[in-house]
Amino acid sequence: MKELTRAMKRRIRELLHVAHERALSRELTKLESKFGRWHAKEIDAFELGDLVHRFHNDITKELFDTFVRTSFPDITLARAIVDGHVTEAEAGDELLTELENTMNDIRKNLARQ
Secondary structure, eight states, X not given: OOOOOXXXXXXXXXXXXXXXXXXXXXXXXXXXXXXXXXXTTSSOHHHHHHHXXXXXXXXXXXXXXXXXXXXXXXHHHHHHHHTTSSOHHHHHHHHHHHHHHHHHHHHXXXXXX
């Protein structure tokens, strides 16, 4: 991979923000369903409280570390594209060209799992 331009690095950070928000929204939707289970009396308040606690202490921290505190934003973006948090159209041709090999490696590794 060649050296990324400032504009490309800036775009990667912008797209990681998008990916972070989308991943967080997906997790919030899952948590929201737990409130429905609580309202339906399928789980008690203590279980719901534990789920909220886990969401706050584990899931949000993990997402923040993944998308914001990353030391390798280009690789993180490649994974976000593979995972569907960011579309290839949003990334654009220039970034896709730079990330293509990394994305292919990620796909290969996921296929082996």
